[in-house]
Amino acid sequence: MDSFVVQYGWIIWLVLILIFMTVEMVTLELTFLMIALGSLGGLVTGLLGGPWWLQLIVAAVLAIVLLFGIKPPLLRALKKGGDPSGTNVDALLGLDGRVVASIGSNGGQVRLANGEIWTARLSPGTLERVVGPGERVLVTAIDGATAVVVPAEREI
Known part of the structure; x- marks a missing residue:
């Protein structure tokens, strides 16, 4: 099992990134984009030769940092340019x-x-x-x- 993860881990990361990006395109709330970017960090760690457990830790930490550190100010910046005219x-x-x-x-x-x-x-x-x-x-x-x-x- 360990050799399978080492040999095909990059494919697993790519599939996860594609799944998260697809879900993000449907939801448009930036949550799955941040998780996909965390998975990209896991992919890069794997390509640099990191063990599978380190890949998971990097992906999880990066996703959490992006979700709680980058997403809120990014959403505020996106909503700031909203339509100022009243409705209803x-x-x-x-x-x-x-x-x-x-x-x-x-x-x-x-x-x-x-x-x-x-x-x-x-x-x-x-x-x-x-x-x-x-x-x-x-x-x-x-x-x-x-x-x-x-x-x-x-x-x-």
């Missing part, structure tokens, strides 16, 4: 729109700048009044399927 409700906050159906005590409708029509009601801090069709409003919050809006300052 966050994308609607601060958006302006035009009143389609008068907004009074029973609510109304607005067409937002993104083209969507929403039911709307005035923000609780706003003076009670009717906001007529065509007036400009700003979205301050989303409450379920209702946009909470405030009248925008009049355009000059």
